[in-house]
Amino acid sequence: MPSQMIARNSQAHVVATMARPAPQAMGETVELMGAVMPFARNAEIYGENEPAEYLYKVVSGAVRTYRVLNDGRRQIGAFYLPGDVFGIEVGEQHTFSAESIVDSKVMLIKRSSLLALASRSADVARQLWTMAATELQRAQDHTMLLIKTAQERVAGFLLEMAKRTPRANAVELPMSRQDIADYLGLTIETVSRTLTQLENSAAIEVPTSRRIVLRNQAVLSRLNG
Numbered sequence: 008m009p010s011q012m013i014a015r016n017s018q019a020h021v022v023a024t025m026a027r028p029a030p031q032a033m034g035e036t037v038e039l040m041g042a043v044m045p046f047a048r049n050a051e052i053y054g055e056n057e058p059a060e061y062l063y064k065v066v067s068g069a070v071r072t073y074r075v076l077n078d079g080r081r082q083i084g085a086f087y088l089p090g091d092v093f094g095i096e097v098g099e100q101h102t103f104s105a106e107s108i109v110d111s112k113v114m115l116i117k118r119s120s121l122l123a124l125a126s127r128s129a130d131v132a133r134q135l136w137t138m139a140a141t142e143l144q145r146a147q148d149h150t151m152l153l154i155k156t157a158q159e160r161v162a163g164f165l166l167e168m169a170k171r172t173p174r175a176n177a178v179e180l181p182m183s184r185q186d187i188a189d190y191l192g193l194t195i196e197t198v199s200r201t202l203t204q205l206e207n208s209a210a211i212e213v214p215t216s217r218r219i220v221l222r223n224q225a226v227l228s229r230l231n232g
Contacts, residue, residue, distance in 0.1 A: 158230055
């Protein structure tokens with residue numbers, strides 16, 4: 008697996024980093040501790056039930072986490088965009104698998120080294136707590152989304168993506184319609200039909216399959232409840 012491939016080099020990098028003077032900002036500390044790896048489109052970053060030895064940060068591209076259910080269906084747990092941290096686990100193993108959606112660069116940070124640093128630094132410990140709380144909030148929001156109607160789910164997804172991208176009135180989606188369907192617990196046909204309904208109601212415009220223009224966010228917000 009990719010994490011196993013870089014383990015030896017990453018450990019040496021962390022040892023060298025820990026010997027340097029500690030930066031004032033926790034973000035700078037984490038950046039120095041990490042090693043950036045490229046992942047091709049659809050490449051596995053880690054697998055379900057593998058040891059959770061690293062934390063991950065998206066540098067460029069996009070990542071999805073997912074789990075394959077007993078009946079063969081795929082449930083996507085979350086999408087991660089540049090700047091997002093993922094792979095945070097309560098236990099010692101990953102509960103989901105992670106894949107790059109497009110060609111991506113991901114920073115890998117040794118979990119044990121980061122926890123050791125957190126035990127000596129209140130700032131680092133506080134930042135780790137914030138990361139965990141953010142991940143918990145993301146999971147709770149996703150759970151709430153899955154109990155809504157198809158139109159409410161799609162509207163909520165578009166608003167979520169708009170908040171996480173620089174251009175709030177337009178969303179460039181790195182993920183496919185199938186990805187969106189597996190994230191929302193819908194069929195791809197339902198997602199496509201719902202997008203068409205929203206476009207016909209002038210709430211959105213769909214110039215391409217990956218670009219969505221939010222023409223009336225107030226309507227989307229009402230649908231999202």
